[in-house]
Every structure is written in structure tokens, then in C-alpha cells.
Amino acid sequence: MRIAIIGAGALGSVLGGLLIEAGLDTVLIERNKDEVNLVSNNGYRLDGVSGDRTIHPRIVADASDTDGADLVMVVVKSYDTSAAIGAVREALAPDGLVLTLQNGIGNFETLNAAFPGRVLLGTTTIGAMAVEPGHFKHTGFGQTHLGEADGKILERTRAVAEALEKMKAGPVHLVDNAMGCVWSKLIINAAINAPATLLRLRNGDLPSNEHGKRLIHEIVEECLRIVNAKGIKLIFDDPEERVIAVCEGTAGNLNSMFQDVLAGRRTEIDFINNALAEEAETLGISAPVNKTLALLIKSLEATRDKRVG
Ligand SMILES: NC(=O)C1=CN([C@@H]2O[C@H](COP(=O)(O)OP(=O)(O)OC[C@H]3O[C@@H](n4cnc5c(N)ncnc54)[C@H](OP(=O)(O)O)[C@@H]3O)[C@@H](O)[C@H]2O)C=CC1
Ligand SMILES: CC(C)(CO)C(=O)C(=O)O
Structure with missing residues (x-):
């Protein structure tokens, strides 16, 4: 499964690092060009509960420089979701899915209006913190719940849950009540x-x-x-x-x-x-x-x- 993460801030960098370490084909998309240059050249430090190491991800500022992701994870702040739709569109493969694990309400609705029937939603209590440019802390393991908005348990949702489970960041629950x-x-x-x-x-x-x-x-x-x-x-x-x-x-x-x-x-x-x-x-x-x-x-x-x- 090809994964693109939009927003290489605290949560995106922790999830991205864990996915890369688990061997999943993952690209980070970040609008902050200084951060993109820094991380492209030196990688980023990821420390905390899962250890202390440097991650060398593929990171781009322009989503059109990606290859068509089967899964685009949106982990920008909720007030940036609308503005991230263009990047999601550029990054998404024709039959790809979008997943929001953001806090608050309205993110699913905003994304689903742009990509009807292709958006999964959920929550995570995995903890992440930005320490300084190029340095993120994995502050806690946690539970992730995700599913379809209509509650159906589909093979496509199961595949996403199985991919996220590989992060070993805590249990990933496929649920019929994601909303x-x-x-x-x-x-x-x-x-x-x-x-x-x-x-x-x-x-x-x-x-x-x-x-x-x-x-x-x-x-x-x-x-x-x-x-x-x-x-x-x-x-x-x-x-x-x-x-x-x-x-x-x-x-x-x-x-x-x-x-x-x-x-x-x-x-x-x-x-x-x-x-x-x-x-x-x-x-x-x-x-x-x-x-x-x-x-x-x-x-x-x-x-x-x-x-x-
Ligand atoms: N941190 C955590 O432990 C958890 C966070 N969450 C939720 O996850 C979401 C993200 O949180 P968090 O990671 O802490 O936030 P951050 O602010 O650390 O990260 C968001 C990143 O997204 C970037 N960004 C914004 N818009 C775009 C865009 N269009 N294209 C590419 N990159 C973009 C921001 O860039 P810039 O620096 O320019 O703003 C920033 O680097 C929030 O809704 C939060 O509530 C949920 C569970 C746990
Ligand atoms: C659960 C809680 C309140 C933990 O601090 C949280 O999600 C947050 O800080 O946003």
C-alpha cells in the first residue's frame, strides 16, 4: 500500500516514521519548505517511547511530486483541512482512500465533500510533539479507531487498519461507529x-x-x-x-x-x-x-x- 501523509508536523512525523520503519512505502507532504529542506538533507530525529533514532523519509513540498497514494492520511490542524484539499487531490491515486484522524468535528465532512465515498475517519490517542525543527517526540502509544462513515466494514477499510497496525504504536480497531x-x-x-x-x-x-x-x-x-x-x-x-x-x-x-x-x-x-x-x-x-x-x-x-x- 502506497501511503502519503499530508502535514509532517508532530503527528504526521511520528506516524510517518513508524510506517517507514515498518517497511511501508510512505511519503510525507509538508508545506513548510524550510522543514522539507532540513528533513530532506538530514532526516529528522524521532525520540520518545519508541526509541531515539533518525528517520530519513521521502518528503516533498509539492504533492504533485508523489506517485499516487492508495491512502492519503490528513494530519494537518483542523483549520487547515479545506486548504489541504488540493494537495490531497494531487497525492491521491484514482481509486485511493483518504483518512482523517484529526481532532474536532467537520474534517470528515470537508474531505468527503471533495472526495465523496472515499474518506475514512477515526481517532487516535497516539501522542506526538514537535520539539524543534527536525525533531519530533513520540510521547505515547495509544489506541486508534477507524472506519467508514456509514458503519460498513469493508475489505478496503480492513486493509488500512492492517497497514496501520504494522506501526506497533498501539491497537488499531476497525469500528462500525467511527463517527x-x-x-x-x-x-x-x-x-x-x-x-x-x-x-x-x-x-x-x-x-x-x-x-x-x-x-x-x-x-x-x-x-x-x-x-x-x-x-x-x-x-x-x-x-x-x-x-x-x-x-x-x-x-x-x-x-x-x-x-x-x-x-x-x-x-x-x-x-x-x-x-x-x-x-x-x-x-x-x-x-x-x-x-x-x-x-x-x-x-x-x-x-x-x-x-x-
Ligand atoms: N499531536 C498529537 O499528539 C495528536 C494530534 N491530533 C490531531 O492531529 C492534527 C495534527 O496535529 P499536530 O500534528 O499536533 O499538528 P502540527 O501543527 O504539529 O502539524 C501539522 C502540520 O501540517 C502542516 N500543514 C498544514 N497545511 C498543510 C498543507 N496544506 N500541506 C502540507 N502540510 C500542511 C503544518 O505546516 P505549518 O507548520 O506551516 O503550519 C504542520 O507542519 C490535529 O487535528 C490534532 O488535533 C490527534 C491526536 C494526537
Ligand atoms: C486527551 C487530551 C485532553 C490529552 O491532553 C487531548 O486529546 C488533548 O490534549 O488534546
């Missing part, structure tokens, strides 16, 4: 990322007091009203309990939104709490908690240079 997986992760990110960012807390400290617990409760309840109205089936029975378990399981983490804010990068708020608020509005449901969290994070992004203290 439910995406929404389940959405709720976890909605209830942890924005509040812990605003409170400047590590994940474990968010539910450490009754107010933080109440905040999680209010966010999850609001999300559940949207999920139920849309008829989405989550992959766990008690989402609130799961959010608290994730906080405890990742207690020392600064969540990805907090890391983006600290680094002065744009966040994925439009695809998490803001997307939930928009879904609610479309459904005629009130979602003041998600709406307020989204406005606070967007205000935080807009006032980066005005912070006091």
Missing part, C-alpha cells in the same frame, strides 16, 4: 481543553475541586443534548466519568490547546466547543457553556499581546 468515536473524543476535548487552558491547569488538576467537577458536568450535559438530538452513539456509557478518567490518566499533561496558546499558535477551538455551539444552534438547542468557552478562547487568541501579568 461515534470522533464525537466521543470531541466531548473529551470539549470538556478538558478549553477550561484547563483558561484556568492554566494540567489535566489532572481540572477535576481536583468541586467547581472544576461541576464545570465538566455542565459541559458534558450540554454536549449530550446535542449528541442525542443528532442520534450519535458514543463509545462509552458514562461520558462524565470518562472525562474525569482521562484527566487522571493524563494528569501531568498540558492539553494541546493550552500548548497552542502558550506557543502563540492558533487553537482548534472552532472545531471543538465552537463547532458544538454551532451544531446546537442548527438544532435549535441552547449551548451557552460551549459558546462561552469558545468566545473566551477566541478572545484569548485575539488579545495575545495585551495580557497583563
Whole structure:
């Protein structure tokens, strides 16, 4: 299977490195030309839980320099998905498939509008971090869930799952409820990322007091009203309990939104709490908690240079 990865950032470089080491024909497509030159000339350092080594991938800035991939994995930030469609089109073989493992909602819909019936979706808890140009850290093994949007288990989806399994980065589950997986992760990110960012807390400290617990409760309840109205089936029975378990399981983490804010990068708020608020509005449901969290994070992004203290 020929694989192209669009976005050789943290997750793309970790997945790419593991796929290359597993012997899969994998090319990285990255828009940052300095990074492409650096990695073309020297490879990149990949360290962390799977060891410390240098990966020498094939990496290109122009997707038309690839050979027609059977699988194009989109691992750009959610706000870059629309702009990446041209690169996906250039990289994709005529009968190739697209896979999104991005956080938030809307990525599948954006890609599927461009490549109808050819997009798989899912989630991964594999952890990745960019340390500096040319250096990425594999911060954790994790579970990957993927499937077809209509829930069918097809031979083509099985082949993708088998290829990803070769990374040995954690179990890869072929599921009949991939949309439910995406929404389940959405709720976890909605209830942890924005509040812990605003409170400047590590994940474990968010539910450490009754107010933080109440905040999680209010966010999850609001999300559940949207999920139920849309008829989405989550992959766990008690989402609130799961959010608290994730906080405890990742207690020392600064969540990805907090890391983006600290680094002065744009966040994925439009695809998490803001997307939930928009879904609610479309459904005629009130979602003041998600709406307020989204406005606070967007205000935080807009006032980066005005912070006091
Ligand atoms: N990191 C993690 O552990 C996990 C991340 N995710 C999700 O995966 C997605 C990617 O995250 P992450 O890897 O951390 O993000 P990064 O910002 O580290 O990587 C994204 C990369 O994609 C590049 N890019 C953007 N648009 C294009 C394009 N059109 N063509 C080629 N390259 C492009 C960016 O370039 P530039 O530098 O110019 O912006 C950047 O290098 C997000 O949705 C995230 O939520 C999910 C699970 C785990
Ligand atoms: C699960 C969690 C909250 C772990 O930090 C995460 O996915 C993130 O930081 O985006």
C-alpha cells in the first residue's frame, strides 16, 4: 500500500516514521519548505517511547511530486483541512482512500465533500510533539479507531487498519461507529481543553475541586443534548466519568490547546466547543457553556499581546 501523509508536523512525523520503519512505502507532504529542506538533507530525529533514532523519509513540498497514494492520511490542524484539499487531490491515486484522524468535528465532512465515498475517519490517542525543527517526540502509544462513515466494514477499510497496525504504536480497531468515536473524543476535548487552558491547569488538576467537577458536568450535559438530538452513539456509557478518567490518566499533561496558546499558535477551538455551539444552534438547542468557552478562547487568541501579568 502506497501511503502519503499530508502535514509532517508532530503527528504526521511520528506516524510517518513508524510506517517507514515498518517497511511501508510512505511519503510525507509538508508545506513548510524550510522543514522539507532540513528533513530532506538530514532526516529528522524521532525520540520518545519508541526509541531515539533518525528517520530519513521521502518528503516533498509539492504533492504533485508523489506517485499516487492508495491512502492519503490528513494530519494537518483542523483549520487547515479545506486548504489541504488540493494537495490531497494531487497525492491521491484514482481509486485511493483518504483518512482523517484529526481532532474536532467537520474534517470528515470537508474531505468527503471533495472526495465523496472515499474518506475514512477515526481517532487516535497516539501522542506526538514537535520539539524543534527536525525533531519530533513520540510521547505515547495509544489506541486508534477507524472506519467508514456509514458503519460498513469493508475489505478496503480492513486493509488500512492492517497497514496501520504494522506501526506497533498501539491497537488499531476497525469500528462500525467511527463517527461515534470522533464525537466521543470531541466531548473529551470539549470538556478538558478549553477550561484547563483558561484556568492554566494540567489535566489532572481540572477535576481536583468541586467547581472544576461541576464545570465538566455542565459541559458534558450540554454536549449530550446535542449528541442525542443528532442520534450519535458514543463509545462509552458514562461520558462524565470518562472525562474525569482521562484527566487522571493524563494528569501531568498540558492539553494541546493550552500548548497552542502558550506557543502563540492558533487553537482548534472552532472545531471543538465552537463547532458544538454551532451544531446546537442548527438544532435549535441552547449551548451557552460551549459558546462561552469558545468566545473566551477566541478572545484569548485575539488579545495575545495585551495580557497583563
Ligand atoms: N499531536 C498529537 O499528539 C495528536 C494530534 N491530533 C490531531 O492531529 C492534527 C495534527 O496535529 P499536530 O500534528 O499536533 O499538528 P502540527 O501543527 O504539529 O502539524 C501539522 C502540520 O501540517 C502542516 N500543514 C498544514 N497545511 C498543510 C498543507 N496544506 N500541506 C502540507 N502540510 C500542511 C503544518 O505546516 P505549518 O507548520 O506551516 O503550519 C504542520 O507542519 C490535529 O487535528 C490534532 O488535533 C490527534 C491526536 C494526537
Ligand atoms: C486527551 C487530551 C485532553 C490529552 O491532553 C487531548 O486529546 C488533548 O490534549 O488534546
